[in-house]
Amino acid sequence: MNFKSVLIHPLYWFFNISFYFLILWLIVSFASDIFTDDGKFGGFSSGNHHNIGYQLPVKFTISPKEPLYNNELYKLEKEVYNKSGYKYSVGKSEYLKAINSKDSINYKSIVSIHNNSTIDYYNLTSTSFVSDGYITVDPKTLNNKIVIIFRSYLGFLLLIIVFFFLKKIFKLLIENFEFSQRLYKNVNIVGLLLIGHTLLKSLANFYLGKNFQYASIKPIKNNINYVAISMNPRLDFEFTLFLLGCVLLILSTLLYKGSQIQEENELTI
Incomplete structure (x- = not known):
């Protein structure tokens, strides 16, 4: 049993099946958001819905005040x-x-x-x-609504596109397990997609946070302020995903150099 049959073939079929499953899942998510009132479509429940609102990343600070007491x-x-x-x-x-x-x-x-x-x-x-956490908000302006909907589905769309290129990468490895220009280009695209997604998501959160600078909750009972809850927007920058994209760009450069050396060796022979 060689390396291809043990690892590459199963990974190719995993990304191939997952790609079509994610497309179906995205269609159901869009349908539940557009054609339902609460995001529920049979046994399926969407995390985002225009009637429920969309998640906004914030940093919670909870400060108990004196006197606070459970009797x-x-x-x-x-x-x-x-x-x-x-x-x-x-x-x-x-x-x-x-x-x-x-x-x-x-x-x-x-x-x-x-x-x-x-x-x-x-x-x-x-x-x-x-x-760090999230709150559910319903934007009142058209610009904010467009940005928050775009950001909410950005991760899903990225996952579908990345899985498409990953199944192409493993198909290339099945056909020819060596350096090639097509392999370099596909790995390079995946790296750029991961970096682009991280930056776009952070920019969207920055734009949304400009109109949500600070929010606080101070429940008072019997003239006593029991607790203060403050919420500040955050970028929600996914450093690990950004770093992985950079690593893939470096790897794609090595693949490009390897394909050049391989072509030179073939011409020499």
Whole structure:
């Protein structure tokens, strides 16, 4: 069993079948977005829909404010084993008095890290939580709507085009497992597509973020500000994908040099 039959043939069929499957999936996604009211098409549910909105990358910052307090206290009474031998806890919840703005509660009493033992393995050193995420928005201007729809389907379209060229690359390797100009061009195109996708997506996010500079949520109950949630737009730059595109461009250059050397050797012979 040679190298072609072990690896190249299966990869060719994988990209070939996946290419047509992705085209079908894209058609269903477009159809559900255009012809349905909620993005549901039978058992299929689209992640983006014009009535639901589209995802915008943001950085969340959640800052608990004092006083913040959960007045529910769980009291462990005993630990028992069921018939299968699994241990579980038995207890009840008690509610303490509600707090007001005059109460003083430090941060340690606000946040607790729970585990299955009585030992504290970690200690929170920050009073705010920062994370990358997405919010669903519905653009009100035509320009923003066009850009966000383009960005939402850009990744899907890129995947289809990349799989098309990958199946061409592996078909070339099946036909002739050596350097060639066609192999160099296809690898070069895949690298350019990955780089172009990363830059276009980041530019689209930058454009959308210009009109969404900052958003905050500060829920207040009984004149107490419990928590502050802020959201700032981010570029969502996919560095790994960009780096992979650069590597493929370098590899395509080596393939081009290899094909030139191979042609010179054939002419010499």
